[in-house]
Amino acid sequence: MQVNNLETLFKKTLATSKLTAKQQAVLQVSLNLFSEQGFDGTSTSEIAKAAGVSEGTVFKQFKTKAGILEALLNPVLDDVLPMAAGEFLTEMNQSDLPNFQQLLQYMIADRMKFVLENQKQIRVFAQEIIRNPKIIQTLQVRAAAMIKGEAGDFLQQYKDSGQLVDWPSGRIIQYLLGTIISYVAPQVLLVPTKDFDIQQASTEAAEFLARGLAPQN
Amino acid sequence: MQVNNLETLFKKTLATSKLTAKQQAVLQVSLNLFSEQGFDGTSTSEIAKAAGVSEGTVFKQFKTKAGILEALLNPVLDDVLPMAAGEFLTEMNQSDLPNFQQLLQYMIADRMKFVLENQKQIRVFAQEIIRNPKIIQTLQVRAAAMIKGEAGDFLQQYKDSGQLVDWPSGRIIQYLLGTIISYVAPQVLLVPTKDFDIQQASTEAAEFLARGLAPQN
DNA sequence: ATTAATTAAGTAAGTAGTCGCTCACTAAGA
DNA sequence: TCTTAGTGAGCGACTACTTACTTAATTAAT
Numbered sequence A, B: 001m002q003v004n005n006l007e008t009l010f011k012k013t014l015a016t017s018k019l020t021a022k023q024q025a026v027l028q029v030s031l032n033l034f035s036e037q038g039f040d041g042t043s044t045s046e047i048a049k050a051a052g053v054s055e056g057t058v059f060k061q062f063k064t065k066a067g068i069l070e071a072l073l074n075p076v077l078d079d080v081l082p083m084a085a086g087e088f089l090t091e092m093n094q095s096d097l098p099n100f101q102q103l104l105q106y107m108i109a110d111r112m113k114f115v116l117e118n119q120k121q122i123r124v125f126a127q128e129i130i131r132n133p134k135i136i137q138t139l140q141v142r143a144a145a146m147i148k149g150e151a152g153d154f155l156q157q158y159k160d161s162g163q164l165v166d167w168p169s170g171r172i173i174q175y176l177l178g179t180i181i182s183y184v185a186p187q188v189l190l191v192p193t194k195d196f197d198i199q200q201a202s203t204e205a206a207e208f209l210a211r212g213l214a215p216q217n
Numbered sequence C: 001a002t003t004a005a006t007t008a009a010g011t012a013a014g015t016a017g018t019c020g021c022t023c024a025c026t027a028a029g030a
Numbered sequence D: 001t002c003t004t005a006g007t008g009a010g011c012g013a014c015t016a017c018t019t020a021c022t023t024a025a026t027t028a029a030t
Helices: A008-015 A021-037 A044-051 A055-062 A065-079 A085-091 A100-117 A119-131 A133-148 A150-160 A169-189 A198-212 B008-015 B021-037 B044-051 B055-062 B065-079 B085-091 B100-117 B119-131 B133-148 B150-160 B169-189 B198-212
Strands: none
Touching: A008 A021, A008 A065, A008 A100, A008 A119, A021 A044, A021 A055, A021 A065, A021 A119, A044 A055, A055 A065, A065 A119, A065 A133, A085 A100, A100 A119, A100 A169, A100 A198, A119 A133, A119 A169, A119 B119, A133 A150, A133 A169, A133 B169, A150 A169, A169 A198, A169 B133, A169 B169, A198 B198, B008 B021, B008 B065, B008 B119, B021 B044, B021 B055, B021 B065, B021 B119, B044 B055, B055 B065, B065 B119, B065 B133, B085 B100, B100 B119, B100 B169, B100 B198, B119 B133, B119 B169, B133 B150, B133 B169, B150 B169, B169 B198
16 A cells, blocks of 8 residues: 555645646645636636736646646546556555455555545546546546456456456446445545544445355355 | 436426526526536526527526526436335335335336436536535435435335345445446436446346345355 | 746636616506 | 506616736746
8 A cells, every 4th residue: 555645646746747836836726726616617817816826827837727627637537547456466465366355445445545635636527527528438448448458357367266246347347436436425525524434434345345246146 | 107208307397487488498508508518617698699598588587697507406406315215115016015126126227217317407416516515415414314214214124124234224325326326427427328228227236236235144 | 148937917808697678468447 | 449557578788897818027047
């Protein structure tokens, strides 16, 4: 498990960007305002005021308002799909195929953590996927490729070893995503509760999914 | 099962509203544009042009742009939570407690149908719950009351009769919602596919949920 | 000295809404 | 039956900003 801090994605973006302090302020403030008010509901004038810069500065680096949005969303798009399955194994320090429920719990915790640490980006992302279907189409194509490739092979090992029901891999991934979303959505949509326990939530979710995805009797 | 037609919610709203033809056009066009471009991304000028009315007409009945949004959303808010559990029984023509998986399948199909028939409103609704947390708070309060009341009692009957795992009812409802969302989200977010088979999808979902929610061994 | 970052005034278009007016319809009164 | 007053729908010009962006000048960094 990576040692992540709150909003690690955004901080990573800033750390690698070589942006001036003012440009970083523009990005930070834009993230806050977009996640609260929406992209169209936020004006460049507002961004400038909140960042303590002139309105011209808002456009210097990012050229357009949409350029700011792109700078905020691209890291999310890169990371929102889970990392390759093999990397989970490496992080779990397992050379062998782990117990399926354990793997589930690990993966679920990882994705929950990702969402909870990057809530503002996820909010902006969620608004944008509704307004701009191309984004979700791109992700769908990526997800399909993963399912046909390494992730599908990975799941197949579990099916072959009698730990996983022999349903299409896409269907299995779908339920995984649906269950994770059912836990994280309240945190993203409402004032997040400080007492969300990733360990407990992911254990519960893994328990449910392991039962639902157990091989046929 | 009610005999519903496509976008029955919107049509029902129109049929009961006594709006003039022009006002109905304003509503229809607003629904289309809001669902595609977002509320803030749609101007009243655009609405007027698309509806073939003057801009003053847009404001005549609904007073403000937000008034149009409210007129579109209120029917969704009234109907988006499932009807009381007892009404499912009446519609299934069962006086006895039905088999749990059958009930699941019925309820899932009902909710899927609701979403698919009202896709534009659901899109508008989805955008709005991100921008305006009060909406989802209100629904959460309603859902909690249902879980404490009739729906919770209803699930308890299944727990008592050994058909349902003894988990908190909120947790069970959560998984139900998450699984339904995993099926309908692609339809709402992307160009809907004409070949979405509610019967098959709801049967699959009920199968998975019945397994995941079966009593402990 | 040169380059990059920033400013603040300005631009052209856009925005939600206002308001006086016209028209159509209906009901009441002569 | 005809006339008048009242009411509601709709129009389109107008109002008072607001918006994303531009640009020449200034400041800061190298």
